[in-house]
Structures are given as C-alpha cells and as structure tokens.
Amino acid sequence: MKSRKHSHITLLTLLSLLLCTMQGCLLKRVDHTPYTQTDYYRATLQELGQQPPVATESDSLEVGWAKVNITPPAGSPLAGYGKRRGLRYSAVHDSAWVRTFAFDNGQTEVFFVSLDMLIAPMTVTAELEKAYAGLGLQPGQVYLSATHTHTSFGGWGENLVGWLMAGRYSEQIVKQTAAHIVRSIQLARQNKQPARLGYGEAYTSRLVRNRLTDSLAGRDTTVRFFKMAQASGKTAVLATFSAHATILPSMDPVLSRDYPGEMVDQLEKTVDFAAFSAGAVGSQAVVALHGDTYQSTASVGQQLAAAIKRKLPAVEMQHKVRLGYARQKLFLPEPQWRLTDNYRLAPSLFHWLFGKYPTYISSLQLGNVMLLGVPADYSGELVPELKPQGQSVVVTSFNGGYAGYITPDRHYYLDESETRAMNFYGPQSGSYLTEILNRILKQYRRP
Numbered sequence: 452m453k454s455r456k457h458s459h460i461t462l463l464t465l466l467s468l469l470l471c472t473m474q475g476c477l478l479k480r481v482d483h484t485p486y487t488q489t490d491y492y493r494a495t496l497q498e499l500g501q502q503p504p505v506a507t508e509s510d511s512l513e514v515g516w517a518k519v520n521i522t523p524p525a526g527s528p529l530a531g532y533g534k535r536r537g538l539r540y541s542a543v544h545d546s547a548w549v550r551t552f553a554f555d556n557g558q559t560e561v562f563f564v565s566l567d568m569l570i571a572p573m574t575v576t577a578e579l580e581k582a583y584a585g586l587g588l589q590p591g592q593v594y595l596s597a598t599h600t601h602t603s604f605g606g607w608g609e610n611l612v613g614w615l616m617a618g619r620y621s622e623q624i625v626k627q628t629a630a631h632i633v634r635s636i637q638l639a640r641q642n643k644q645p646a647r648l649g650y651g652e653a654y655t656s657r658l659v660r661n662r663l664t665d666s667l668a669g670r671d672t673t674v675r676f677f678k679m680a681q682a683s684g685k686t687a688v689l690a691t692f693s694a695h696a697t698i699l700p701s702m703d704p705v706l707s708r709d710y711p712g713e714m715v716d717q718l719e720k721t722v723d724f725a726a727f728s729a730g731a732v733g734s735q736a737v738v739a740l741h742g743d744t745y746q747s748t749a750s751v752g753q754q755l756a757a758a759i760k761r762k763l764p765a766v767e768m769q770h771k772v773r774l775g776y777a778r779q780k781l782f783l784p785e786p787q788w789r790l791t792d793n794y795r796l797a798p799s800l801f802h803w804l805f806g807k808y809p810t811y812i813s814s815l816q817l818g819n820v821m822l823l824g825v826p827a828d829y830s831g832e833l834v835p836e837l838k839p840q841g842q843s844v845v846v847t848s849f850n851g852g853y854a855g856y857i858t859p860d861r862h863y864y865l866d867e868s869e870t871r872a873m874n875f876y877g878p879q880s881g882s883y884l885t886e887i888l889n890r891i892l893k894q895y896r897r898p
Contacts, residue, residue: 549566606624693731698751821845
C-alpha cells in the first residue's frame with residue numbers, strides 16, 4: 452500500500468503537469484518575426500495585386516446627402532466603456548443619426564456613411580452585406596465610418612468582450628441599424644444634384660493632446676473637411692478630427708453624440724447639411740476645458756465648427772472630380788493579446804473572448820484627396836508616415852471591422868491601455884498597417 456506522503460507527491464506531480472499543459476494551451480510567447488517575412492503580409496500583398504481600385508474621371512459630378520435617425524428606445528445599452536457592464540440609458544440628450552453622402556460622376560458611384568456610434572459594428576457590417584446587391588452596389592462602394600462617441604447605443608457586440616463594451620447583444624438593434632443605413636443610402640441617391648466639391652484644412656492645437664506620451668509632439672491637430680455645393684444652392688460639409696469623443700461621464704445613463712454632435716449642429720447654422728467622422732484617433736485625447744460636462748462638449752464642438760467656418764470661403768471648388776474606391780482584405784497575424792511583456796493569450800482563447808471577424812482597408816478617392824478607412828483606432832502619430840505624393844490624405848477609423856489599437860512600434864512596451872490591453876496583433880502592427888496604406892495610396896496614382 453502506498454504511503455500518504457507518496458500519494459501527495461503523485462497528486463502534486465499530476466497538478467503540476469496539468470498546469471503546464473494548460474499554460475501551453477492558453478499562453479504563447481509574443482512573436483517578433485519581422486512582418487515582411489510572414490504569410491499574412493504576403494497574402495495581403497497578393498490581395499492588393501488582385502483587387503486594384505476602381506477610379507474614373509469625367510466632366511460632371513453629382514452629390515446628394517441624407518440623414519436618418521438611428522436612436523433605439525430608452526432602455527437600450529450604451530457602448531464605449533467596459534466598466535459599464537451593460538449599463539442602459541434612461542434618457543437621450545441628443546439623438547444618434549446615420550449621415551450619408553452619395554457621389555456620382557456618371558461612371559462611378561460611391562457613398563460615404565458616418566454613424567453616430569462608437570464604431571461601425573462588425574455585426575451591422577455583416578447585415579449590410581446582405582443588402583448591397585439589392586441596391587446595385589458592391590461593398591467597396593460604401594465607405595463606412597463612425598464618430599466614435601462613447602455615449603451612443605450598443606447592443607451590437609457579440610461574445611464576452613462585446614457584451615462588456617456594448618451591452619447585451621440585440622439582433623433587433625443590429626437589423627434596424629442596418630435598415631436605417633440602407634435607407635440613408637437610398638435617400639442620398641435620390642437627392643443627388645449637379646454639384647461642386649472642394650477640400651480644406653483647419654488647425655486647432657488647443658483641443659488635442661497625446662495621451663500616450665503627454666508630449667506636444669505626436670499630435671494630429673488638423674481638422675480636415677470637404678465642402679460640397681449643389682446647383683440648387685444647398686451646401687454641405689464633411690469633417691474629420693482625431694481627438695477621442697470621450698468627454699462625457701462614463702457612468703451617466705444618457706445617450707449623446709458628445710462633441711461631434713455639437714460640431715455638426717453648429718455647422719448646420721451655416722450650411723444645409725454636415726457630418727463628422729473620427730480620424731486617426733489612436734493616442735489622441737480631446738482637451739475638455741470644463742471637465743466631463745455638456746459645457747465641454749459644446750465648447751469643443753463650437754471651436755471646431757468655427758475653425759472650419761473661417762476656412763470655408765477660401766475652399767476651391769471643382770465639378771470635374773476623379774472618383775475611386777476599393778475594399779481590400781487585410782490579413783492579420785495570430786492575435787497577440789498580452790498578459791505580460793513576453794506572453795500572450797492563445798489565439799483560440801482570444802477569439803472566444805472577442806470573436807473572429809474579417810478585416811479590410813477601405814479607400815475612397817474624392818478628387819485630389821484620398822480617404823483611407825481602417826478597422827482600428829489608428830494612431831494620429833502615424834499619419835505623417837503616409838506618403839500620398841501630390842494628394843491630400845484623410846484617415847478615418849472604424850470602417851466596419853476592428854483590430855484594436857494601431858500605434859507606433861516604439862510604444863509597444865508602454866504600460867498604457869492602448870499599447871497593453873488594446874494592442875491585439877503584436878509589436879509591428881503600426882509598421883505593417885502603415886506600409887499597406889502607403890501601397891494602397893500608390894495604387895491610385897495616375898500612370
């Protein structure tokens with residue numbers, strides 16, 4: 452008969468083996484293989500070669516716009532902060548909308564969609580895919596974006612992390628949101644008129660700070676905007692800015708568009724229609740001079756609108772506009788969600804927590820301006836590394852997929868939420884995605 456001591460040793464040995472096995476299943480070392488030597492990099496390059504952009508130019512341009520209210524009833528969950536754990540809103544301070552522009556030069560038709568939401572959700576994107584054929588569209592013709600307000604509605608997130616960030620999943624909210632987007636596309640298409648288009652920039656350095664480094668460097672302080680004028684005399688503005696829309700209190704059960712809503716409302720006192728989309732928001736924090744209050748959202752929104760209004764009269768307008776579009780698949784490495792500096796969660800466990808969704812790069816050419824839509828919080832620090840060569844470039848985040856935060860590689864070991872908790876794909880994500888964006892920009896250059 453075995454001694455009690457021997458039995459304890461055997462039990463400890465078995466437990467140790469079990470823990471080692473579990474560690475092997477649940478944890479892996481962070482992969483530092485240069486991305487240029489990987490299969491996912493080669494697969495993305497092959498995709499770019501097989502799916503070149505569509506781009507045409509003509510002597511005419513038609514532009515239309517429309518908005519549709521997408522606010523679910525009170526009692527729906529908010530989206531934006533994990534600590535809410537499904538908190539539902541009991542009041543609406545200002546409603547959420549989808550705002551859509553239609554552009555048509557007689558040969559190419561494209562749509563720009565902006566949602567008053569945290570992101571353009573993957574579940575909504577999948578639902579939209581079912582409707583495009585009925586509209587006579589390919590997915591690449593619809594460029595999705597979001598304002599990134601952290602006080603809009605949720606209900607669209609699957610899996611555990613989706614529930615934490617956006618509350619309990621609701622198929623009804625997903626289907627209704629997709630239906631509202633489709634309706635906005637239809638209305639914008641119906642409202643097309645001969646029009647002229649122009650592009651401008653303004654600067655508001657007081658409204659943004661680098662939240663990773665607290666440095667005056669590494670900030671994207673440019674307000675980028677398009678001005679549109681229909682033959683009827685109606686005018687519109689589409690603007691982007693990179694500061695996070697995170698002013699309002701996280702635990703206040705009130706739905707709001709945050710500062711982008713105020714900016715749009717102020718612009719519409721001067722033009723007939725306005726829309727906002729989040730730019731390269733990674734690392735970029737908004738400066739709220741009056742704390743987490745509606746006074747701050749009003750102040751920031753009004754200052755942004757004023758900066759644009761000062762520039763509007765000088766914007767050069769054209770009716771001969773080159774239009775182009777593409778949606779190209781972005782292949783990613785295995786997830787590298789870290790638990791320590793050197794160890795990451797196993798990919799299967801990451802996908803169980805977060806889900807597994809397709810990712811791609813959207814691109815849209817409007818005249819001499821290139822818009823790049825990324826499935827991430829793309830860092831404003833990376834924007835200067837984009838090389839459009841003779842074109843202006845506008846980056847918007849949240850194009851219908853999500854791959855976490857994309858920040859400069861040099862920040863990988865910073866102990867910050869963007870670089871630790873929200874870096875999903877490893878130490879070279881910034882370099883990899885920025886190279887792919889530059890390759891897409893190159894595809895649009897005239898021979």
